[in-house]
Amino acid sequence: MAITASYPFIDFARHFVRNRAAVLGLVLLFLLVALALAAPSLFPRNPLRIVGRPEVWPFVNPRFPLGTDSLGRDIASMVAYGARTTLMIGLFASLTATIIGVTVGATAAYRGGWVDEVLMRFTELFQTIPNIIFVLTIVSILGQKIENITIAVGLVTWTPIARLTRAEFLSLRDRDFVQACRAMGMGDLRIVWGEILPNALPPVIVLWSLVVASAILFESAVSFLGLGDPNVASWGGLIGDGRTLIRTAWYICAVPGIVIMLTVLALNLVGDGLNDALNPKLRDR
Amino acid sequence: MPALLEIEDLEVSLFTRVGVLKAIDGMSLSIDAGETVAIVGESGCGKSLTALAIMGLLPEPPARIIGGNIRLAGRDIATLPEAQMQRVRGREIAMIFQDPMTALNPVLTVGYQLAEGVRRHNPMPRQDAMDKAVELLRRVRIPDAERRLDDYPHQLSGGMNQRVAIAMAIACEPKVLIADEPTTALDVTIQAQIIDLMKDLQASLGMALIIITHDLGVVAEIADRVVVMYAGRKVEEAPVEELFARPLHPYTRGLLGATASALLQRGGRLAEIAGSVPPLSELPPGCAFSNRCNDAFDRCRAQKPRLIAAARGRSVACFAVENEEDRRVAAVGA
Amino acid sequence: MRRILLRRLVQIVPLLLGVIVMNFVLIQLAPGSFLDVMTAEQQISDPAMIEKLRVVYGVDQPAVVQLGKYILSVLQLDFGFSYRQNAPVFDVIVAALPATVILMLASISVAIIVGVTAGVIASVKVNTFWDNLVSIAAVFFFAAPTFWLGIMLTILFSVRLGWLPVGGMRTIGGTHGPVADALDVAHHLLLPALSLGLFYAATYVRVMRASMLEVFRLDFVRTARAKGLSRARVVVVHVLRNAMLPIVTLVGLQLGTVLGGSVVIEAVFSWPGIGSLMLDSVMSRNFPVVLGVLVLSSLVVAVANTAVDLAYLKLDPRIRAR
Numbered sequence: 001m002a003i004t005a006s007y008p009f010i011d012f013a014r015h016f017v018r019n020r021a022a023v024l025g026l027v028l029l030f031l032l033v034a035l036a037l038a039a040p041s042l043f044p045r046n047p048l049r050i051v052g053r054p055e056v057w058p059f060v061n062p063r064f065p066l067g068t069d070s071l072g073r074d075i076a077s078m079v080a081y082g083a084r085t086t087l088m089i090g091l092f093a094s095l096t097a098t099i100i101g102v103t104v105g106a107t108a109a110y111r112g113g114w115v116d117e118v119l120m121r122f123t124e125l126f127q128t129i130p131n132i133i134f135v136l137t138i139v140s141i142l143g144q145k146i147e148n149i150t151i152a153v154g155l156v157t158w159t160p161i162a163r164l165t166r167a168e169f170l171s172l173r174d175r176d177f178v179q180a181c182r183a184m185g186m187g188d189l190r191i192v193w194g195e196i197l198p199n200a201l202p203p204v205i206v207l208w209s210l211v212v213a214s215a216i217l218f219e220s221a222v223s224f225l226g227l228g229d230p231n232v233a234s235w236g237g238l239i240g241d242g243r244t245l246i247r248t249a250w251y252i253c254a255v256p257g258i259v260i261m262l263t264v265l266a267l268n269l270v271g272d273g274l275n276d277a278l279n280p281k282l283r284d285r
Numbered sequence: 286m287p288a289l290l291e292i293e294d295l296e297v298s299l300f301t302r303v304g305v306l307k308a309i310d311g312m313s314l315s316i317d318a319g320e321t322v323a324i325v326g327e328s329g330c331g332k333s334l335t336a337l338a339i340m341g342l343l344p345e346p347p348a349r350i351i352g353g354n355i356r357l358a359g360r361d362i363a364t365l366p367e368a369q370m371q372r373v374r375g376r377e378i379a380m381i382f383q384d385p386m387t388a389l390n391p392v393l394t395v396g397y398q399l400a401e402g403v404r405r406h407n408p409m410p411r412q413d414a415m416d417k418a419v420e421l422l423r424r425v426r427i428p429d430a431e432r433r434l435d436d437y438p439h440q441l442s443g444g445m446n447q448r449v450a451i452a453m454a455i456a457c458e459p460k461v462l463i464a465d466e467p468t469t470a471l472d473v474t475i476q477a478q479i480i481d482l483m484k485d486l487q488a489s490l491g492m493a494l495i496i497i498t499h500d501l502g503v504v505a506e507i508a509d510r511v512v513v514m515y516a517g518r519k520v521e522e523a524p525v526e527e528l529f530a531r532p533l534h535p536y537t538r539g540l541l542g543a544t545a546s547a548l549l550q551r552g553g554r555l556a557e558i559a560g561s562v563p564p565l566s567e568l569p570p571g572c573a574f575s576n577r578c579n580d581a582f583d584r585c586r587a588q589k590p591r592l593i594a595a596a597r598g599r600s601v602a603c604f605a606v607e608n609e610e611d612r613r614v615a616a617v618g619a
Numbered sequence: 620m621r622r623i624l625l626r627r628l629v630q631i632v633p634l635l636l637g638v639i640v641m642n643f644v645l646i647q648l649a650p651g652s653f654l655d656v657m658t659a660e661q662q663i664s665d666p667a668m669i670e671k672l673r674v675v676y677g678v679d680q681p682a683v684v685q686l687g688k689y690i691l692s693v694l695q696l697d698f699g700f701s702y703r704q705n706a707p708v709f710d711v712i713v714a715a716l717p718a719t720v721i722l723m724l725a726s727i728s729v730a731i732i733v734g735v736t737a738g739v740i741a742s743v744k745v746n747t748f749w750d751n752l753v754s755i756a757a758v759f760f761f762a763a764p765t766f767w768l769g770i771m772l773t774i775l776f777s778v779r780l781g782w783l784p785v786g787g788m789r790t791i792g793g794t795h796g797p798v799a800d801a802l803d804v805a806h807h808l809l810l811p812a813l814s815l816g817l818f819y820a821a822t823y824v825r826v827m828r829a830s831m832l833e834v835f836r837l838d839f840v841r842t843a844r845a846k847g848l849s850r851a852r853v854v855v856v857h858v859l860r861n862a863m864l865p866i867v868t869l870v871g872l873q874l875g876t877v878l879g880g881s882v883v884i885e886a887v888f889s890w891p892g893i894g895s896l897m898l899d900s901v902m903s904r905n906f907p908v909v910l911g912v913l914v915l916s917s918l919v920v921a922v923a924n925t926a927v928d929l930a931y932l933k934l935d936p937r938i939r940a941r
Contacts, residue, residue: 121633121634121637122637124634125634125637125638125641127872127875128634128638128875128917128920128921128924129638129641129875129913129916129917129920130875130876130878130879130882130916130917130920131875131876131879132879132880132882132883133878133879133882133897133912133913133916134913136882136897136898136901136909137645137901137909137910137912137913138645139901140900140901140904140906140909141645141646141648141649141906141909142648142649217764220764221764221766221883224764224766224883224886225883225886225898226902227901236764239764239766239767239770243770243887246770246773246774246778247778250774250778253767253770253771253774254771254774257763257764257767257770257771260763260764260767261759261762261763261764261767262762264761264762264763264764265758265762268758268761268762340845342841342844342845367850368849371847371848371849371850372847373847374844374845374846374847375845375846375847375848376847379845379846380845382838382841382842382845384838387837387838387839388838388839388841388842389839389842390839390842390843390857390860390861391839391861391935391936391937392860392861392934392935392936392937393856393857393860401846401848401856402846402847402848405846405847405848406847437936437937439936439937450842453842453846454845
């Protein structure tokens with residue numbers, strides 16, 4: 001018989017660590033963050049500067065470990081700086097989506113009635129509009145800047161968070177401990193913030209990891225299409241640049257794609273691990 | 286002449302994460318055409334597993350037959366390969382289950398499911414199978430049978446669904462019908478109807494009927510012989526009137542004392558059997574009932590009692606009863 | 620059944636209005652006036668034309684009136700005029716729609732066929748080598764960006780092996796007869812549909828596998844086996860039909876993203892659909908078309924959602940009763 005931990009966080013951490021795939025994902029993410037943070041020291045010069053001959057293959061010239069692109073820019077440097085872009089988009093876009101989603105979902109569930117109805121229609125609206133098209137529209141109208149892209153991506157990824165938050169709130173709203181708080185005269189906002197939200201958070205956190213992954217995929221698609229911020233190094237943009245050279249220099253497309261794939265994979269593994277660790281019922285499947 | 290269905294020393298083990306559990310330990314049973322045998326015992330005693338073992342439907346990952354054999358009309362069916370067992374199921378041995386509301390596929394019509402069973406063993410054009418399906422529905426006394434063909438299971442009541450399940454089971458006129466708690470999930474009034482129906486069908490088809498139940502009222506109503514199971518073993522077997530008149534095994538005595546009718550007879554409280562069934566992972570080395578038995582003595586706790594013949598057609602596995610019988614015989618003989 | 624259909628179609632109206640209002644808001648957010656946006660870069664110098672547009676869009680009047688006029692013109696299917704293609708925006712979009720719909724249908728078909736089959740195999744052979752293989756493949760196709768997958772597949776099958784064309788919808792130079800034409804399109808359709816479809820297949824595999832495993836445990840499966848039905852029949856006729864229901868729901872929920880995904884894939888494969896049109900319009904700042912695409916694509920998604928809901932009703936008789 002195992003001794004039950006007195007700190008739920010330690011218990012959770014222990015279960016998470018047992019999942020080797022999730023740990024692998026976490027390691028990959030740490031590497032990504034490390035790369036992003038180390039980029040300026042590893043590659044002190046602007047990644048978008050032309051530094052060598054174009055179309056040099058990887059592993060050929062030690063100065064350019066991952067080769068150069070169609071213009072002669074260092075791919076390794078662009079990958080490293082691209083990690084910063086990716087992280088930023090991942091974090092800020094998902095943060096935007098989470099704030100909107102949690103607010104909409106919580107309000108809809110807590111207020112109920114016509115507020116719920118209206119907010120759900122609102123959510124449905126954003127679910128019906130095709131995501132990429134919406135992002136492209138916003139970018140085309142507001143301009144190709146990284147901030148606009150971040151907002152646009154946030155605006156298309158909030159709906160699953162809203163639905164989940166609403167579902168969680170609905171199941172928690174009528175529970176005894178919330179009734180007790182109401183009977184004590186606690187204000188609504190305080191109940192929502194202090195009592196319901198902390199209990200509703202775990203599944204939202206799991207979803208958040210997936211939202212980060214989709215934000216990264218959206219940004220890479222936008223950059224790939226040539227609508228990204230031209231002053232910023234981006235993995236998607238690199239793939240877009242390499243498109244015309246697939247016959248001769250296909251590594252320009254392959255390398256950043258593999259990196260994106262590993263990042264998304266890592267996020268999914270971590271998300272699964274979080275889900276398993278937070279969901280004891282399903283642990284023994 | 287060999288019995289129609291013969292189970293000999295059946296042993297089934299469950300391979301679980303907490304270890305290997307003996308779910309059925311040396312169960313033997315034989316039944317002839319036209320006979321009705323009731324298997325009684327509380328939940329977890331192995332009666333359902335016995336039925337599934339006969340059908341070859343044991344849940345494979347945990348459960349496995351590790352000993353004994355099962356013979357149908359002399360032919361060993363326990364070791365039949367799956368493809369051949371599929372020809373036995375439904376055609377020679379059929380089974381109906383406890384919960385009629387979940388026993389039928391919710392997205393297929395009643396008619397389709399009936400015809401499917403018919404055509405599986407007797408290939409025939411769809412229309413003929415549908416006609417047969419109507420006939421079967423009438424046979425199980427479902428009114429307005431033709432219209433019921435296009436109904437979905439959720440549109441019918443529990444009792445009707447159970448009738449449909451029975452119709453599906455007898456579609457190919459099997460030699461043996463196994464009914465696992467067929468009335469437990471039904472209203473009391475419907476229960477009587479279903480039991481009546483099963484009696485009639487058995488009489489007209491000449492089937493052997495194995496009915497698994499924990500309801501002694503049903504046993505009294507329909508059974509010729511009763512088998513009492515406890516913790517995976519058969520502990521008593523007797524013709525039905527004799528079991529009720531003179532139960533031998535302490536567990537059986539406890540069961541019969543614990544039924545609602547006892548309230549009326551003894552004018553007092555329900556006699557209850559103290560303690561509870563030990564989990565399969567913690568079975569004692571001796572008799573599994575010893576921790577709850579008033580007549581238990583040392584030998585009971587150390588050794589497992591074997592089945593002994595107690596009278597004609599009766600057997601029981603209990604040292605206390607053995608001793609009692611020995612004494613009687615000695616007294617008579619002397 | 621028809622009542623439900625009508626009710627769902629009616630529900631689309633407020634949705635559409637919402638999109639149109641959203642459109643309007645976006646236009647207002649754009650730099651320049653409403654008129655500028657609708658005629659941006661179109662080099663309209665004719666004063667009569669400008670005056671006409673001024674009246675049509677109510678440019679000098681309060682925003683609410685502008686909105687009203689905009690809604691009215693949209694409802695009359697007037698999304699403005701595209702000088703780039705020299706045709707009304709509506710016509711331009713409708714002309715590009717079939718190619719995208721073909722791509723969407725093909726991709727969803729690939730996703731369902733591959734996903735369901737792989738999911739069934741994984742569930743029937745659960746915890747064996749095949750199950751693990753399917754899981755690993757699913758993870759790979761889920762994590763890889765669709766456009767990157769498209770490029771990689773192109774490198775393999777078009778550049779290296781030369782089996783499939785690099786892009787486009789038809790072979791330039793034409794084909795003879797409708798059958799040959801259809802085959803030609805199918806030939807060009809294969810890589811794009813695979814690139815887009817395999818991503819969704821990865822999701823469907825997981826869902827299907829879990830759903831099958833759950834249905835396997837239900838009582839009626841035991842009854843079916845007790846009737847003596849073969850394993851294959853039990854799986855295909857009894858288990859599959861029940862296990863597929865969540866997939867249908869999933870397809871419905873993801874229709875919006877499939878349309879979005881086809882936009883990107885169209886760019887990769889030069890597929891002449893809404894996506895290419897959208898991209899071209901964004902690049903050339905052809906706002907009337909961009910906004911028209913937003914509204915019409917949302918309409919397509921809403922209608923497709925309704926179709927999926929109706930399909931679900933047909934598959935699950937339990938819901939019909941309600």
